Structure formats: structure tokens, C-alpha cells
Amino acid sequence: MRTIAIKMLFGDTAKFYGILLGLSFATLLIAQQASIFVGLMSRTYALIEETPQADLWVTDPTMQFVDDTKPMQVTALQRVRSVDGVGWAVPLFKGLLVAKLPSGTRQICDVVGVDDASLIGVPARMVKGDVSVLRKPDTIIIETRGARSRLAQPINPADPSGPKRPIEIGEELELNERRAVIGGIAETKPTFQNVPTIYTTYSRAIGFAPANRRTLSMILVKAADGASITELRDRIARETGLAVYTPHDFAWTTIRYWMTQTGIPINFGIAIVLGFLVGVAIAGQMFYNFTLDNLKYFGAMKAMGATTPRLLELVALQGAVAGVLGLGIGLGVTSIVGLAIPGDKLAFKMTWHIPVIAAAAVIFIVVASSLLSMRRVVKLDPSEVFQG
Amino acid sequence: MSEPTNSIVCSEVFKTFGVGDSMVRALRGVNLEVRFGEMMALVGPSGCGKTTLISILAGLLQRDEGAMSVLGTDPSALSNHERTLWRGENVGFIFQQFNLIPQVSILENVAVPLLLRRHPKRDAFDRAAKLLEEVGLKGRESTRPSKLSGGQQQRVAIARALVTGPRLLVCDEPTSALDGATGQKVMALIRELTAAAERVVIVVTHDERIYHFADRIAHLDDGRVTHVSTPAEALAESAARMSDAAQRH
Numbered sequence: 117m118r119t120i121a122i123k124m125l126f127g128d129t130a131k132f133y134g135i136l137l138g139l140s141f142a143t144l145l146i147a148q149q150a151s152i153f154v155g156l157m158s159r160t161y162a163l164i165e166e167t168p169q170a171d172l173w174v175t176d177p178t179m180q181f182v183d184d185t186k187p188m189q190v191t192a193l194q195r196v197r198s199v200d201g202v203g204w205a206v207p208l209f210k211g212l213l214v215a216k217l218p219s220g221t222r223q224i225c226d227v228v229g230v231d232d233a234s235l236i237g238v239p240a241r242m243v244k245g246d247v248s249v250l251r252k253p254d255t256i257i258i259e260t261r262g263a264r265s266r267l268a269q270p271i272n273p274a275d276p277s278g279p280k281r282p283i284e285i286g287e288e289l290e291l292n293e294r295r296a297v298i299g300g301i302a303e304t305k306p307t308f309q310n311v312p313t314i315y316t317t318y319s320r321a322i323g324f325a326p327a328n329r330r331t332l333s334m335i336l337v338k339a340a341d342g343a344s345i346t347e348l349r350d351r352i353a354r355e356t357g358l359a360v361y362t363p364h365d366f367a368w369t370t371i372r373y374w375m376t377q378t379g380i381p382i383n384f385g386i387a388i389v390l391g392f393l394v395g396v397a398i399a400g401q402m403f404y405n406f407t408l409d410n411l412k413y414f415g416a417m418k419a420m421g422a423t424t425p426r427l428l429e430l431v432a433l434q435g436a437v438a439g440v441l442g443l444g445i446g447l448g449v450t451s452i453v454g455l456a457i458p459g460d461k462l463a464f465k466m467t468w469h470i471p472v473i474a475a476a477a478v479i480f481i482v483v484a485s486s487l488l489s490m491r492r493v494v495k496l497d498p499s500e501v502f503q504g
Numbered sequence: 505m506s507e508p509t510n511s512i513v514c515s516e517v518f519k520t521f522g523v524g525d526s527m528v529r530a531l532r533g534v535n536l537e538v539r540f541g542e543m544m545a546l547v548g549p550s551g552c553g554k555t556t557l558i559s560i561l562a563g564l565l566q567r568d569e570g571a572m573s574v575l576g577t578d579p580s581a582l583s584n585h586e587r588t589l590w591r592g593e594n595v596g597f598i599f600q601q602f603n604l605i606p607q608v609s610i611l612e613n614v615a616v617p618l619l620l621r622r623h624p625k626r627d628a629f630d631r632a633a634k635l636l637e638e639v640g641l642k643g644r645e646s647t648r649p650s651k652l653s654g655g656q657q658q659r660v661a662i663a664r665a666l667v668t669g670p671r672l673l674v675c676d677e678p679t680s681a682l683d684g685a686t687g688q689k690v691m692a693l694i695r696e697l698t699a700a701a702e703r704v705v706i707v708v709t710h711d712e713r714i715y716h717f718a719d720r721i722a723h724l725d726d727g728r729v730t731h732v733s734t735p736a737e738a739l740a741e742s743a744a745r746m747s748d749a750a751q752r753h
Contacts, residue, residue: 117619120608127607416603419564421592421668422620423585499555499564 121430122437124410131409134402135438136445139478142395143446146388147466147474151454153384154470155463159308160374161367163210163228166304169236170336171345173366174205174352177359180377181370183226183309185210187330188358195356196335201343202352206231209321210333215267215314216290218283219276223266226313227291229321236336238302238315244285245300250317255299256291258283262312263301289314291324306463308374392477400485403438407431407489411496418498428490435486443478447471510573511672511704512538512561517570519556530556532727533570543695543705545715547738548724554708555676557724561706562595562674563587575671575704592621596665598694600677602657604649604664611636611645614663621668628667635663639693655686662694673698675707679714691717712742 126132158165163182164173174196176186196205209229214222230237230250238247238257249255258267268280269287289296296316304313316324322331337360339348345362353360361369375381407414414427454464519531531553538544546554559565560572563579566587572578575594579587596617604613614632619625636645639659641652649657658678665673675694679687691714698705707718715721715735723730723738733741 117616117622120605120612120616120619123612124605124607410605412601412603413605416597416599417616417620418588419562419591419597420617420620420664421588421595423588426620497564499559 117426117430118433121433124413125406125434125437128406128409131402131406132438135399135406136442138395138397138399138402139438139442139481140445140449142391142399142481143443143474143478144449145391145394146477147447147450147470148453148464149384149387149391150470150473151450151464151466152462153380154467155465156308156380157371157374158465159306159310159463161370162305162307164363164367164370166239167208167237167336168363169338170363171339172337172349172352173361173363174335174337174356175333175359175361177357179359181373182366183210184373185333187328188332188335189330190332192332192356192358193335196337196352196358199348199352199355201340201348203338203340203343204234205335205337206234206236207318207332208237208334208336209318209325209331211321211325212311213291213314213324215296215312217267217269218287218289219269219273221276224311225262225267225291226307226309226311227321227324228313228315229318230315231336232317232319235317239304241303243301243303247300249299250315250320252297252299254295254297254320255316256289256296256320257300257302257315258298259302259304259313259315261304261306262314266312292326294324296324392481395477395481396484399438399442400481400488403435403482403485404488406434407492411492412500414493415496415498415500418496424494427493431486431490431493435482435489439478439482443471443475446478447474510537511540511542511575512536512706513571513573514557514561515571517557517560517567517572519553519560519565519568529727531560531567534724534727534729536722536729536732538704538706540702540704541699542719543698543707543717545707545709545718545721545735545738546724547709547715547721550710552724553727554724558674558676558706558708562597562672563591592617592668594671596668596670596673598658598661598665598673598675598678600680602649602661602681604657604660606648606650608648609646610641610649610652610660613649613660614667617664617668631667632663635667636660638697639663653686654682655690658682658686658690659693662690662697666697671703673703673705675705675709677709677711678707679709679711684713687711687714712739715739 161182176188179186193205193207196202211227212224213227215225216222228237235247235250243260250257263282267283269283270276271279271281283298285298287298307313339345349360349362417427454466514534514536517531517534521528521530534557546557548554560567561574566580572580577590579590582590611629611632614635615628618628633645636642639662641656641659649660679690682690695717715738718735720732721735721738722732
């Protein structure tokens with residue numbers, strides 16, 4: 117009988133495709149918008165993910181998120197290093213600087229200055245060159261997306277607006293009137309600001325930056341062997357008065373800032389709610405109408421001895437089949453769109469939570485419309501089959 | 505103890521719908537006896553209570569008052585659930601509009617009453633195929649109902665009604681959606697397939713052309729069985745009424 121119930125669903129082609137379209141579209145909107153939202157949020161803490169060596173991040177207490185650099189006095193580094201349980205502590209500079217490109221155009225870049233000695237903070241995945249090039253004078257490392265896009269140079273220098281080529285190793289930029297030579301190109305995770313990131317040494321970075329009494333953006337800390345990270349975090353905070361985060365906490369502090377201080381969640385939330393409403397409006401109504409259309413057959417079945425639970429089982433099965441197919445198609449299309457569009461153009465990250473949320477939404481739509489439909493089936497008077 | 509000769513006994517059966525101003529007395533004391541092996545036609549003007557009566561006999565509705573026995577049971581005394589199961593085991597239905605599921609094959613349509621009762625699938629389809637053969641639709645098993653003529657669809661409905669082997673077959677205007685010749689064939693088929701001593705057939709109809717298939721005809725008017733006649737008597741009465749009406753005009 118289940119096969120017949122499913123054939124009834126598939127056989128009403130117009131309604132079946134309507135239900136499927138509604139559920140797929142709702143899933144697509146919910147999953148895609150949620151994935152883009154998660155993708156965008158994950159970009160806000162890309163620097164933390166690119167620096168896995170640090171157990172703790174030390175910042176000015178007023179700093180609200182990763183890009184909200186509030187420089188500290190350089191003495192903060194020594195104070196942190198003096199705390200018991202610190203294995204090592206290295207400085208990190210982070211700031212937005214204007215770079216003058218070989219073509220003469222100017223481009224804002226995110227400059228990250230890493231510890232001169234250890235070079236901790238330089239991306240691990242070098243595409244061209246080697247991390248050690250930073251030991252050469254005036255050298256910088258750029259990342260692939262920036263090299264291909266905003267730092268790209270015209271193929272014909274005489275035609276700056278013509279076709280472009282990626283900027284290459286050996287080419288020079290000017291950062292605050294100072295020469296910077298590209299020594300390497302690294303693969304990095306996209307950032308929220310989506311401006312090219314330049315990596316160099318800490319001392320060189322503060323040389324590029326406008327003169328400032330405070331230059332220390334953050335301090336990266338590794339706990340000594342055997343030291344508890346949470347205890348060390350609390351101890352550094354207590355002894356220095358600075359803010360100290362584990363990478364996880366720092367990432368969530370950053371996400372919370374974007375969630376609470378910007379309109380991003382509301383915008384995505386509206387799109388997700390709209391997707392859900394589209395699902396309810398189209399799929400829910402279509403499924404309800406589908407059941408209404410079949411009410412006379414359900415009535416005949418009831419007359420022929422089908423119990424109400426048996427009929428509800430059939431309606432639930434039809435709803436479940438439509439739900440699974442709609443969810444599958446919606447998630448499939450979402451994944452294809454996410455995979456087809458390059459990461460530098462679309463911030464897309466589908467975590468396991470997103471299919472679960474989309475499934476929950478689809479289940480709600482299907483269950484709600486099935487319950488409405490079932491209500492009609494339960495109330496159905498089998499003697500109505502004789503009404504012609 | 506011998507088998508009772510009457511399969512259906514109704515004594516002073518009443519049924520009312522609604523309350524207050526909207527109250528309708530559909531049955532006002534129906535008395536009726538139908539014997540095993542008999543085909544009984546219920547005839548009468550629209551609104552006389554025919555549909556209400558077969559609904560009560562088939563266990564689709566409950567009577568308000570009176571006494572009743574259908575195949576040895578009073579379906580109105582059963583709970584809703586028990587009545588549903590009783591219908592599944594004992595009653596076959598042939599509807600005016602066939603009510604065949606359009607999205608599935610006629611074989612599946614015929615097997616529906618068995619599958620609804622979780623009958624083994626293979627046996628259900630075997631029995632459905634056998635009945636389709638009996639109604640002359642062998643080789644058309646995988647056809648959808650919409651590909652068949654009205655008469656063929658009603659044959660499928662007959663096969664579906666008989667697939668569970670019911671002892672009571674209830675036919676609601678089985679020929680009203682068919683032309684005259686097809687209606688005769690369909691009734692002949694119903695008569696042929698239900699000619700068993702332990703089975704009883706109730707046919708609600710307005711169609712005088714099929715009166716002769718019935719063994720007896722119960723005339724209903726204003727919620728009561730006014731009298732029971734033979735088909736010949738019923739046709740004679742009808743002819744007399746027509747003649748009176750013609751003379752008045």
C-alpha cells in the first residue's frame with residue numbers, strides 16, 4: 117500500500133513538482149544563506165586559523181574583534197613573557213596600509229608583521245618562494261587571491277585598464293614610501309575584509325606603518341610544556357591587565373561582535389525566514405491541496421475498511437517522501453552552487469549544522485502541512501463516498 | 505442450529521441529521537428484510553433515504569433508533585474502529601463515480617482493499633489479477649483507469665469490491681455514469697459474480713432498466729420502506745404512474 121501511496125504522490129505531476137519545488141527552494145534559500153553567513157563569519161577570524169601555533173592571543177582589553185587592532189606598548193610583550201608558564205611569546209603587527217603598485221595605482225592592504233626571529237604567523241602553505249625569504253631586506257609575502265586580483269598588473273603597462281596578469285615574485289610595491297619586494301606567494305584563507313594581505317617581519321611592518329608610539333597589535337603565546345592553557349590565560353590576564361583569549365574564544369569574540377554590532381545576521385536571518393515562509397506557502401499549501409484532491413479516494417479507502425491510523429500512515433509517508441526529496445534536491449543545488457563559485461567570490465561554508473537546520477525546517481513544513489491534511493482525513497466521514 | 509435465512513433485518517430504524525431548525529429526519533422507521541443470496545434494489549425519489557439506509561447497512565453511519573442485524577451483527581452497536589474492521593471483512597462497495605485511484609494501475613486499484621488490511625502483497629495481486637480476468641480485463645492489468653471506458657472502469661470497481669470476498673455488496677447507482685447498454689452489461693456481471701447463496705447485494709438505483717436484475721425491490725418514500733415488490737410489479741407501478749402523469753398533462 118505504501119507503494120500505491122507514493123505512486124499517488126508522484127502521479128499527480130503538477131502538484132508533486134509544486135511540492136518538490138517549494139521544498140527544494142526553501143531548502144536552497146535556507147541552506148545557501150546560512151552557508152554564506154557561516155562562510156562570512158568564518159572569514160572574520162581567518163587570521164586566527166592561519167596561526168595555529170599560538171595557544172593564546174593577548175590583546176588590548178578594549179579590542180572587540182580580530183581586525184579591531186588597538187596597539188599596545190611594546191613593553192607588554194616583556195610583561196607577558198615574564199608570566200610563569202609562558203613557553204614563548206612573540207609580537208604580531210596588524211594594520212591596514214596603502215600600497216602603491218608597480219602600475220602606479222594604490223591599494224589598501226592588510227599588513228601582518230610576524231616575529232622576526234621565529235616568523236610565527238606566516239602562512240604555512242607557500243605556493244611560490246619560501247618563508248625564509250622574509251629574512252632578506254625589504255621582502256614581503258603576498259597571498260594568491262590578492263596576487264591574482266587587486267594586486268594584479270596590466271599586461272601592457274601603457275594600458276592600465278586593459279587585461280591583467282597576477283603580480284609576481286620580484287616585483288616591487290611601495291608601502292608608506294618604502295620599498296617592498298615580493299619574495300613569496302602563499303595560499304591563505306579568505307578574510308572578511310577581502311583586501312590583499314601582506315606578510316612581513318614585525319620590525320619591517322612597523323617601519324612600513326606610520327610612526328606610532330604603540331605598535332604592538334597582538335601577542336601570540338605558547339604555553340610551556342605541561343602548563344594548563346586556561347590557567348595560563350587567567351594568569352596572564354591577572355598579571356598584565358591585558359585581554360587573553362584561547363583561539364576558540366577569540367574567534368567567538370569576533371563572531372559575537374559581528375553578530376551583535378552589525379546588521380549582517382538580521383539580513384541573512386530575513387532571507388532564511390523568507391525561505392522558510394516560501395516553503396510553508398508553496399509546499400505546505402500544495403501538499404494540503406494534494407490531500408484534498410485525494411480525499412475522495414481516502415474516503416473510499418475508509419469505507420473499504422482502512423482505519424484512520426492506516427490512512428494517516430499513508431499521508432505521513434507521502435509527506436516524508438516529498439520532504440526527503442525536496443531536502444535532497446535543495447541541499448544538492450546549494451552544494452553545487454557553493455562548489456561552482458570560487459571562494460574569493462562567494463563566502464560559502466556548509467557546516468554539518470546547516471543541513472540539520474534545513475532538515476528541521478523541511479520537517480516542520482511537511483509535518484505542519486501533513487497535520488493539516490491529516491485533520492481532514494481524520495474528520496472524513498466515509499459515508500461521504502455515496503454523495504456522488 | 506440452522507443458518508438464518510435473513511442476512512439483513514431492520515426494524516423501526518430511525519436516523520436524524522442535524523438539530524433544531526436544520527434537523528432532517530432521513531429515516532422514519534425503516535422495516536426491511538433481505539435474504540441471503542438475494543439482490544435487493546432500493547428505489548425511490550431523491551431524498552427518500554436510500555443513501556442513508558445503505559450507509560447504515562454498510563456500517564458507514566450509525567442508526568439513532570431501532571433494531572438491526574446485518575450478517576448477524578448490528579454494525580451500529582460497534583465502536584468506530586470495530587465498524588471499520590467489520591466493513592473491511594464483510595462489505596464490498598461499488599460507487600457511482602467508481603472512485604478508482606487515477607495514478608495507479610487497475611491491478612493495484614483492485615488490490616487496494618487487501619493491501620489496506622496488510623494482506624500479503626503477492627497474494628493480493630494474484631487475487632486482483634484473477635478478478636480482473638473474471639470481469640473481462642485480462643491483459644489490461646497495468647493500464648491506468650483513465651485509459652478505460654466508463655463501463656470498463658465500473659468493471660474494475662466491481663473487481664475491487666469483490667476482491668476481499670465480502671458477504672454484503674453495496675452498489676450505489678452503479679449504472680448512473682454509464683450508457684444504457686453498458687449499464688445492462690455491468691449489472692449482468694454483478695449478478696453473475698455475486699450469485700452465491702451466502703452473499704447479499706443491495707443496489708440503490710433510479711434506473712428502471714436494471715430493475716429486472718434484482719430479486720426484489722424495496723420502495724422508499726419519506727424515510728420509510730413503503731412496500732417491497734417484484735421487478736415486474738415495480739415496472740408496472742412505474743408504467744401506471746407515467747400513464748397517470750401523461751393523462752394529467
